[in-house]
Amino acid sequence: MKELTMVKPKPVTVVSPWPERLLLAGCWLALLVTLSIIVAILADVMVDGLPRLNIKFFTSYPSRRPEDAGIFAAWVGTIYVMILTAAMAMPIGVGAAIYLEEFARPGWFSRFVELNISNLAGVPAIVYGLLGLQVFVRWFQMGESVLAGACTLTIVILPVIVVASREALRAVPRSIREAALALGATRWETVRDHVLPLALPGILTGSILALSRAMGEAAPLITIGALTYVAFLPVSPLDSFTVLPIQAYNWVGRPQPGFAQNAAAAIIVLLILLLLLNGIAIVLRSQLQRRYRL
Amino acid sequence: MRRRDQRLTAAKRTRERIVVTLLALSAVVSVGITFSILLVLGLESYGFFQEVPLWRFLTEKEWSPSFYDKRFGIIALASGTFLTSSIALIVALPISLLLAIYLSEYATPQMRNFLKPTIELLAGIPSVMYGYFALFTVTPLLQKFIPSLPAFNALSPGIVLGFMILPTITSLSDDVILSVPQRIRDASYALGATKLQTVFRAVLPAARSGIISACLLGLARAVGETMLVTIAAGQVPVFTLSPLSQVQTMSAYIAFVSLGDIPWGSLEYKASFAVGLSLFLSSLVFHLAGVILRERALRLLRGL
Numbered sequence: 390m391k392e393l394t395m396v397k398p399k400p401v402t403v404v405s406p407w408p409e410r411l412l413l414a415g416c417w418l419a420l421l422v423t424l425s426i427i428v429a430i431l432a433d434v435m436v437d438g439l440p441r442l443n444i445k446f447f448t449s450y451p452s453r454r455p456e457d458a459g460i461f462a463a464w465v466g467t468i469y470v471m472i473l474t475a476a477m478a479m480p481i482g483v484g485a486a487i488y489l490e491e492f493a494r495p496g497w498f499s500r501f502v503e504l505n506i507s508n509l510a511g512v513p514a515i516v517y518g519l520l521g522l523q524v525f526v527r528w529f530q531m532g533e534s535v536l537a538g539a540c541t542l543t544i545v546i547l548p549v550i551v552v553a554s555r556e557a558l559r560a561v562p563r564s565i566r567e568a569a570l571a572l573g574a575t576r577w578e579t580v581r582d583h584v585l586p587l588a589l590p591g592i593l594t595g596s597i598l599a600l601s602r603a604m605g606e607a608a609p610l611i612t613i614g615a616l617t618y619v620a621f622l623p624v625s626p627l628d629s630f631t632v633l634p635i636q637a638y639n640w641v642g643r644p645q646p647g648f649a650q651n652a653a654a655a656i657i658v659l660l661i662l663l664l665l666l667n668g669i670a671i672v673l674r675s676q677l678q679r680r681y682r683l
Numbered sequence: 684m685r686r687r688d689q690r691l692t693a694a695k696r697t698r699e700r701i702v703v704t705l706l707a708l709s710a711v712v713s714v715g716i717t718f719s720i721l722l723v724l725g726l727e728s729y730g731f732f733q734e735v736p737l738w739r740f741l742t743e744k745e746w747s748p749s750f751y752d753k754r755f756g757i758i759a760l761a762s763g764t765f766l767t768s769s770i771a772l773i774v775a776l777p778i779s780l781l782l783a784i785y786l787s788e789y790a791t792p793q794m795r796n797f798l799k800p801t802i803e804l805l806a807g808i809p810s811v812m813y814g815y816f817a818l819f820t821v822t823p824l825l826q827k828f829i830p831s832l833p834a835f836n837a838l839s840p841g842i843v844l845g846f847m848i849l850p851t852i853t854s855l856s857d858d859v860i861l862s863v864p865q866r867i868r869d870a871s872y873a874l875g876a877t878k879l880q881t882v883f884r885a886v887l888p889a890a891r892s893g894i895i896s897a898c899l900l901g902l903a904r905a906v907g908e909t910m911l912v913t914i915a916a917g918q919v920p921v922f923t924l925s926p927l928s929q930v931q932t933m934s935a936y937i938a939f940v941s942l943g944d945i946p947w948g949s950l951e952y953k954a955s956f957a958v959g960l961s962l963f964l965s966s967l968v969f970h971l972a973g974v975i976l977r978e979r980a981l982r983l984l985r986g987l
Contacts, residue, residue: 392918401885405875406879408879409878409879412781412784412879413785413789415781416781416782416784416785416789417785418781419777419778419781419782419785420782420785421800422778423778423782423805423846423849425799426805427801427804427805427848429816429820430808430812430816433816433819433820434812434815434816435817443962462685467719475876480709481709481712482709484705484706484708484709484710485706485709485710485712485713487706488703488709489705489710492703492706492707493707493710501714501873502710502711502713502714505713505714506713506716507717507974508967508970508971508974509713509717509902510715510964510970510976511903511966511967511969511970511971511973512720512907512963512966513906513907513908513909513934513962513966514907514909515907515909515934515937515938515959515961515962516724516907516940516962516963516966517749518718518719518980519723519724519887519937519956519959520719520720520723520724523723523727523956524719524723525684527947544716547712547713547716547797548713551713575695575699576699577698577699577702577703580829583893598807601807602807604809605807605808605809605810605811605812606809606810607809607810607811607909607910608810608909608913608934608938611938611941612937612938613941614941617882617942632812634809634811634910637811637815638814638913638914639813641811641815641818641914644915647817649819652815653815656809656811656812656815659809659811659812660809660812663807663809665892679763
């Protein structure tokens with residue numbers, strides 16, 4: 390036996406023929422282009438905006454002079470709207486997912502709701518803006534307020550949260566449910582005490598991804614009439630507001646070069662908030678996973 | 684003792700019923716959203732089409748709602764949407780296809796684990812940032828090669844839009860290529876095919892309808908994108924098929940109207956809902972076709 394293992398076969402080097410090399414070269418080129426675009430988009434904003442970031446920029450209201458203008462109202466508005474959006478979108482989205490995954494009997498109704506949610510995911514955000522304008526701003530008389538903005542963003546991201554939460558719930562093994570039910574728990578107790586905690590990391594990841602999308606979204610909020618010039622902080626949910634992407638858009642459109650820099654700086658702050666949001670999600674997820682491990 | 688138990692279960696049963704009702708209500712919210720979209724777009728568009736006949740909306744070639752001589756030809760806006768989204772698809776398709784082939788057939792697991800989330804980064808970038816990039820970097824760069832290119836044009840946001848929909852097309856195509864059964868590859872190798880022949884003559888044909896569906900879903904996203912085209916394509920509705928011209932897309936018009944001071948209930952206000960309805964329908968067509976084709980493709984592959 391020993392002699393046999395001594396004889397090692399020579400490694401066969403397969404020389405790829407040139408068409409294959411060509412394909413691989415194409416693949417590498419595609420990768421290179423994609424990665425360099427990502428780097429370029431980030432670098433572009435950093436180079437233009439970083440010199441503009443200072444404390445005053447965070448604590449000033451917009452102004453006609455680019456060097457005096459700041460994003461105080463915009464970043465406060467973004468955080469305000471996002472908290473309200475999360476408070477509305479997560480319970481409704483997760484609730485819908487729990488119903489569809491754990492309670493709904495398979496039949497025409499659940500198929501209909503499913504098809505419906507899949508289609509909602511394909512509706513452009515700006516169309517949701519028109520919906521928010523007519524329903525929340527006009528019919529419900531909320532005005533161009535933080536609340537109307539949060540309601541609009543809620544319906545923009547609701548389908549994403551439902552789909553992600555359903556996937557997370559589906560990943561929980563059936564045996565967990567059977568064990569809980571066998572011990573006499575009701576179906577809701579089973580879901581609340583056993584299925585939901587296990588699915589929570591997945592639900593959280595999906596929801597944060599959806600909320601990140603909402604945070605960068607300007608179009609539906611412009612449509613409901615969010616202001617582009619706000620020189621006060623929104624206090625009540627019925628106050629007018631602006632958000633970072635809208636403020637950045639407003640500055641991009643101005644002719645003076647100073648405003649372009651402001652726009653870049655506002656976008657950097659938006660990115661920082663996005664990173665913070667995702668960082669919170671990562672920490673929460675790892676803690677939850679440590680607590681409830683299968 | 685027995686009675687107390689029964690009371691407990693009765694209380695539990697009530698709670699159970701309340702909770703399930705609440706959960707069902709949240710599921711019904713999504714149906715409510717669909718109906719209110721149809722209701723709102725339908726109602727306001729109906730008001731619009733009372734004043735502007737549908738045939739004029741569909742056949743006129745100019746869009747000038749604020750001029751004295753008002754024209755409402757959706758073709759002028761639709762051509763802008765068509766231009767930017769087709770440029771996006773032309774840019775995104777070859778790159779996505781190469782990336783998907785690389786990810787599914789050539790990349791090592793480590794490479795894949797690094798590349799997939801990196802490409803997904805493109806999907807997480809806010810669209811205002813894409814707009815900034817298109818207006819201040821891509822357009823000046825293009826102007827070096829095409830000196831006649833105006834500051835606002837369809838080409839630059841179209842190209843950038845391509846990178847925006849690239850992660851969608853890549854990951855959906857990658858999924859489909861991965862779900863082509865290994866047996867098909869093995870059979871091709873057994874017949875003496877090289878890897879390249881296997882990829883192009885066995886794997887890609889099997890995944891073809893799945894890849895087409897990925898493009899349709901990417902297009903649905905491109906059609907609805909707003910901020911990027913609002914920032915970099917301009918605000919002048921022109922019926923043109925020249926990528927060098929400035930254009931206004933359907934989505935950009937809606938944003939444009941909302942930024943101005945248009946009184947509620949005016950014809951222009953209603954016009955933005957008619958444009959919204961057209962936008963909704965066109966992206967729905969792509970989305971539905973994509974979803975249906977994708978399900979069929981995946982079902983077929985599972986049956987192979």
